[in-house]
Amino acid sequence: MNGTTNKNNGLAELKQKYKDKIDELSPKSFNKDQKELAKSIIDLVDEDTKLQSIFQLLVQRVKIGFTFDIAPYAKNINNRKIALLKRNDELSFEGKNSNTNALNKDLLIIGENYDVLNNLLVIERERESRVRI
Numbered sequence: 001m002n003g004t005t006n007k008n009n010g011l012a013e014l015k016q017k018y019k020d021k022i023d024e025l026s027p028k029s030f031n032k033d034q035k036e037l038a039k040s041i042i043d044l045v046d047e048d049t050k051l052q053s054i055f056q057l058l059v060q061r062v063k064i065g066f067t068f069d070i071a072p073y074a075k076n077i078n079n080r081k082i083a084l085l086k087r088n089d090e091l092s093f094e095g096k097n098s099n100t101n102a103l104n105k106d107l108l109i110i111g112e113n114y115d116v117l118n119n120l121l122v123i124e125r126e127r128e129s130r131v132r133i
Helices: 002-024 032-044 048-063 098-103 111-132
Strands: none
Touching: 002 032, 002 048, 032 048
């Protein structure tokens, strides 16, 4: 019984450590709703090895530059609701406008990564200005 208690305490401490790390993430890369959702996911994990893997997955999402809108139902996470997205055929590459989209098949889709691309432009401009001096 004592071994189980120590294991649970260790898991609880590790969860708290990961939640603290999530709180330290920049609001530009992880908004408040996303942080709450990530912490809720951390709370659902019941094994050390799974906890580490899930935390790494969440953090990796931030490191690769993906940004997302407000997390759906973050306040109601205990209700275990999910968001159901509906396909928009007019915006689809294979939808009603597929002939129009076929002409533009090599388009760069910026979408959610617009801020990341802007940051890259700023960094590149700074690098170029240092090289010229």
